[in-house]
Amino acid sequence: MELPLTLEIILKAVVVLAAFLTLPLAIGQTEHKVMAHMQGRLGPMEAGPHGIAQLVADGIKFVQKEDVTPAAADRWVFRLAPAVALIPYLIALAVIPWSAAWVAADVPASLLFVLAVTSVGIFGTLMAGWGSGNKYSLVGGMRAGAQLVSYELPMVLAAASVAMAAGTLSLTGIAQAWSWWWLVWQLPGALVFLVAAVAELQRVPFDSPLADSEVVFGPYTEYTGLRFAFFLLAEYAGIVVMSLLFTVLFLGGWAGPWSDTLGPVWTLLKATLVAILILWLRIAWPRVREDQLQRLAWMVLVPLALVQLALTGVGVVVWG
């Protein structure tokens, strides 16, 4: 069935928005429950059956909270920061394919596009850190800037390795070129990408920009109400985007039995497992110190990513 172009575009945007507003909540709820059960607790149980509506309740609470802009803050930088942190992940979600047909916007160089767009989200954190006019926020923002800059690099190098292996910059093309032995061939790159993604998301063990015992809540210290909720939403949307990206780049996306019909299900299943792995890290590991964090990026991940690049380059040239 052919839809009129305008209707098709609006419909796609609405579907992407719907996915953007539900998937992060699903991840958040999973985190509540997985973390609780790993720690021998039940987690939220009151809102809905087994606390299923806990995050909806949280959202309703956040909307009703007063939105305070501190007198010392740089008003507009402070106020725009949550939007700058949030919107890039929405755009990134639009170009990541769930299957060959299930992709909202199949732009030609979508890998480059996703990497570029998600980097913009960093500005939200930096704006929050600088705009709050708070010492904790400033220190947290500086740490976030240094961390995001350092981990951006191994991540992009690992992604470049996959692009070389597939010979295309299109995410759809990369997932179609994937075959199972990439799991071994691209393993160092996959590990580098996963570690760098967790660091980009500022999740434990790489959460020193937000370290509660050192800088309160880093760049987000002064935020209240809905703006604060937006930063949290951006964090979980980031987990969704990174899990999907990892799935498409390193796990073959929708590859699996009956992928013609079950493709999106495979993508969802793999991405969920990656997301749970990211959540698990938070429960299992303590925070990495700021200097250890930088050393890991520059002395381990960057060299490892370059080794992966060499491995991929030689592999492609020798076996064509």
Next chain:
Amino acid sequence: MTDYLVVLAVTVTGILLVVAAAGARRLLAPHDPQPRKLTTYESGVDPVGSGWGQGAVRYFVYALLYVVFAVDVVYLFPWALVLRTDLGAASLAEMGIFLGVILVGLGHVWRRGLLRWV
């Protein structure tokens, strides 16, 4: 081209989401600014001095390092696409030399102790 229109539509949707959230907040949230409430949070005591101070210079070093490598990555992506053509083997050797030079730089930075945090 249609795909970029979708990207544009999604961007507009995102902006609308933020605007709608601002509207919802205006309708539902209380608004009662008071001088004590608007002071900067500093663990309960009155804030000392300005919230904006000098940052450590080591952040600058990482920023510079990043620029060097980020520019190098810009060359990697086009290279990724020509690797399967007859340029392949020659470009692999050239890229190896290029990355090697940058790695020597990284080694030098490490040896001079710039990657040490303190």
